[in-house]
Amino acid sequence: MDTFASVRYIVDDVPAAIEFYTTHLGFALRSNPAPAFADVTQGPLRLLLSGPQSSGARATPAEASGAGRNRIHLIVDDLDAEIARLEAADIVFRSELTAGPGGRQILIADPAGNLVELFQPAT
Template sequence: MTTEPASVRYLVDDVPAAVAFYTTHLGFTVAFDSPAFADVRRGALRLLLSGPASSGARATPEEARNAVPRNRIHLVVDDLDAEIDRHRGAGLTFLGEAVSGPGGKQVLLADPAGNLVELFQPA
């Protein structure tokens, strides 16, 4: 069993734009960056950003390339309302309004390629 951090791969159209989004707005740091691929990290989450020329993107079957994304990374925040205000001030667009449930409240935004990010404040 490996002790590497958990990884999620997001396919992106523009690696530099994705790196800027995650590092500028969501507190990720860059572990590796190239025109075709980047590895950004936040805590134990390793997010692999694969551009069209990367092997990860080329390995995606054609029928899966246009799937509507429903899965998302889930980032816990201390104050969801403050995060929404901060991101709106930076020009980011949310997908719908914040919703509340028994576990807390959450809102979705999309990265430049349309991959979903959930900001979540526990109850």
């Protein structure tokens, strides 16, 4: 059995989410057993993509359904190259490039608005 750290993202459109993560961020489709759910993986990260009809989405209380500041954090080797590649694919950035003592980062969002942080550690 594979061991993953799993994160659930509630999405509006499961096929669009699959396409976003597999095409633009290098995730692999692990399963898509129903139109309401899929999971994609990258290394030890398993991202559970739950559409409106999935049990995960239905279990979310209305008062907890707003977007937060949480995001998955993906380490990249060359942030400038990733930014150029994603700009060419018309991906919209949700932040400016930010640099700090630990490295540089920028935020993008999946089609449902879930945040993804691309991070290049300082050398």
